[in-house]
Amino acid sequence: MTGSPSAQYSIVLRVEIDHKPGALGEVASAIGQAGGVIGDVALVSVSGDTLVRDITVAASDQGAWDRIAAAINQRPQAKVVAVTDRTFQVHEGGKIEISAKHPLKTRDDLAMAYTPGVARVCEAIADDQSLSHELTIRKNTVAVVTDGTAVLGLGDIGPHASMPVMEGKAVLFKEFAGVDAFPIALSTKDPDAIVETVKAIAPTFGGINLEDISAPRCFEIEDRLKAELDIPVFHDDQHGTAIVTLAALINACKITGKRLEDLSVLVTGLGAAGIAVTKILLSAGVKDIIGADSRGLVSTERPDYVDGSMNSVKRWYAEMSNPEHLTGHPGNHLGGRDLFIGLSGARIFEASKLAAMNADAMVFAMANPNPEVSPEEAEPYARIIATGRSDYPNQINNVLAFPGIFRGALDARAKQITEGMKMAAARAIAGLVADEDLREDNIIPSVFDRDVAPAVAAAVAQEALAHA
Numbered sequence: 001m002t003g004s005p006s007a008q009y010s011i012v013l014r015v016e017i018d019h020k021p022g023a024l025g026e027v028a029s030a031i032g033q034a035g036g037v038i039g040d041v042a043l044v045s046v047s048g049d050t051l052v053r054d055i056t057v058a059a060s061d062q063g064a065w066d067r068i069a070a071a072i073n074q075r076p077q078a079k080v081v082a083v084t085d086r087t088f089q090v091h092e093g094g095k096i097e098i099s100a101k102h103p104l105k106t107r108d109d110l111a112m113a114y115t116p117g118v119a120r121v122c123e124a125i126a127d128d129q130s131l132s133h134e135l136t137i138r139k140n141t142v143a144v145v146t147d148g149t150a151v152l153g154l155g156d157i158g159p160h161a162s163m164p165v166m167e168g169k170a171v172l173f174k175e176f177a178g179v180d181a182f183p184i185a186l187s188t189k190d191p192d193a194i195v196e197t198v199k200a201i202a203p204t205f206g207g208i209n210l211e212d213i214s215a216p217r218c219f220e221i222e223d224r225l226k227a228e229l230d231i232p233v234f235h236d237d238q239h240g241t242a243i244v245t246l247a248a249l250i251n252a253c254k255i256t257g258k259r260l261e262d263l264s265v266l267v268t269g270l271g272a273a274g275i276a277v278t279k280i281l282l283s284a285g286v287k288d289i290i291g292a293d294s295r296g297l298v299s300t301e302r303p304d305y306v307d308g309s310m311n312s313v314k315r316w317y318a319e320m321s322n323p324e325h326l327t328g329h330p331g332n333h334l335g336g337r338d339l340f341i342g343l344s345g346a347r348i349f350e351a352s353k354l355a356a357m358n359a360d361a362m363v364f365a366m367a368n369p370n371p372e373v374s375p376e377e378a379e380p381y382a383r384i385i386a387t388g389r390s391d392y393p394n395q396i397n398n399v400l401a402f403p404g405i406f407r408g409a410l411d412a413r414a415k416q417i418t419e420g421m422k423m424a425a426a427r428a429i430a431g432l433v434a435d436e437d438l439r440e441d442n443i444i445p446s447v448f449d450r451d452v453a454p455a456v457a458a459a460v461a462q463e464a465l466a467h468a
């Protein structure tokens with residue numbers, strides 16, 4: 001989705017401008033004519049007849065930066081001396097840091113926070129290991145673990161390149177739920193090695209958030225870790241996404257008057273997110289659902305099912321869905337569907353294909369960073385449209401779930417995240433949009449709604465304690 005200026009392509013232009021009436025206005029109109037939208041304007045320095053100003057400008061894409069700078073340089077009153085990419089600036093040196101909770105100014109401070117006093121605390125934990133949940137960062141710290149194999153929709157870009165996303169998740173954990181999260185990018189894709197590594201680091205953490213690990217390995221890794229660890233293990237791309245999607249669907253159905261039981265659904269992307277979303281929809285009552293991966297719709301007649309090369313979750317999918325053995329590109333099977341859920345990749349079909357859907361169609365095109373179908377183009381064909389992005393209404397993003405889920409689980413000292421806790425979280429998120437506020441462009445609370453994480457945490461903790 002390019003076109004309108006957005007923060008992701010925002011820059012700071014350092015411009016030398018003649019200290020004369022109207023000169024700044026000339027610069028402003030040059031920026032506007034080149035398609036930039038001005039934010040802050042700050043005075044940096046004054047020397048003689050020249051002012052140096054930092055002008056923050058949102059552009060529609062990276063290509064627009066040169067056009068904007070050239071437009072300014074064409075004015076005799078101004079010269080661009082530097083262009084800074086604000087998104088890269090935000091990442092300089094990483095996005096998080098560790099800080100101490102107590103001052104360390106005196107010998108006494110040191111004697112308690114560190115040796116010799118610390119030894120008594122160590123011995124107490126050695127005597128009773130459960131005290132590690134009270135007397136160490138475990139009480140409030142989660143590991144965000146990835147192998148970099150399914151980073152957003154960017155695919156297998158490796159552990160180093162995954163770190164900005166993992167740091168971002170840590171920022172969201174802290175910001176929305178006060179949870180300290182530590183990004184851990186592993187340089188192995190071997191499920192055995194991942195499981196062993198996570199088990200080995202588990203004494204440091206109160207929970208494990210698996211992130212952006214590709215399917216089908218993610219299923220086995222999560223299952224094994226859940227069985228072997230006594231702290232919550234939660235694959236965000238599966239369950240966070242499933243919880244938020246169900247919440248959005250509950251509310252979308254209230255608007256369209258459709259019932260979950262009657263929906264006909266098409267899912268694209270049968271990876272971590274697509275499989276988990278399908279499972280939660282089935283447990284919530286949806287019956288008619290078909291799914292496609294990059295080779296088209298799955299069915300028990302597809303050659304890879306027949307020859308046994310299809311992975312086990314897709315085999316499950318093929319067996320429980322698609323009784324008519326439909327084949328081919330999912331874009332050709334939108335006819336008669338009420339809901340499209342995209343958890344695959346950018347622009348997989350033309351928006352006009354949505355015209356075949358039922359009246360009051362619901363389109364959740366959730367691939368990040370770019371959705372399966374552009375929401376602007378989908379507009380004529382769908383009553384409700386949602387994406388995973390923040391620059392469009394109805395952002396269905398797992399950030400609405402994972403901070404509150406872990407807050408609730410840590411508070412309740414839950415040993416795992418159960419199906420009941422996931423359902424409770426979905427209902428809590430859906431319930432945050434009051435019936436009178438429900439609209440086509442307001443089916444899900446904003447990710448900036450500070451009530452979301454506490455409401456999810458309370459619902460999750462209550463459910464955990466009820467079944468402890």
Ligand SMILES: NC(=O)c1ccc[n+]([C@@H]2O[C@H](COP(=O)([O-])OP(=O)(O)OC[C@H]3O[C@@H](n4cnc5c(N)ncnc54)[C@H](O)[C@@H]3O)[C@@H](O)[C@H]2O)c1
Nearest residue numbers: 152153215269270271272273293294344367368388397398
């Ligand atoms: N909005 C959200 O909160 C959210 C959450 C999780 C994942 N996602 C997005 O969903 C997508 C998948 O993530 P994942 O973690 O499940 O990855 P994954 O690697 O586990 O699965 C990707 C799946 O998409 C399928 N696929 C790829 N191209 C396709 C195409 N053209 N048509 C049909 N299927 C196609 C693959 O075959 C695979 O089954 C990514 O774009 C990710 O950003 C969004």
Ligand SMILES: O=C(O)C[C@H](O)C(=O)O
Nearest residue numbers: 151152153237368397398
């Ligand atoms: O990271 C996000 O914004 C959502 C999700 O976890 C994804 O992988 O796309």
Ligand SMILES: [Mg+2]
Nearest residue numbers: 152211212237
């Ligand atoms: Mg993710």
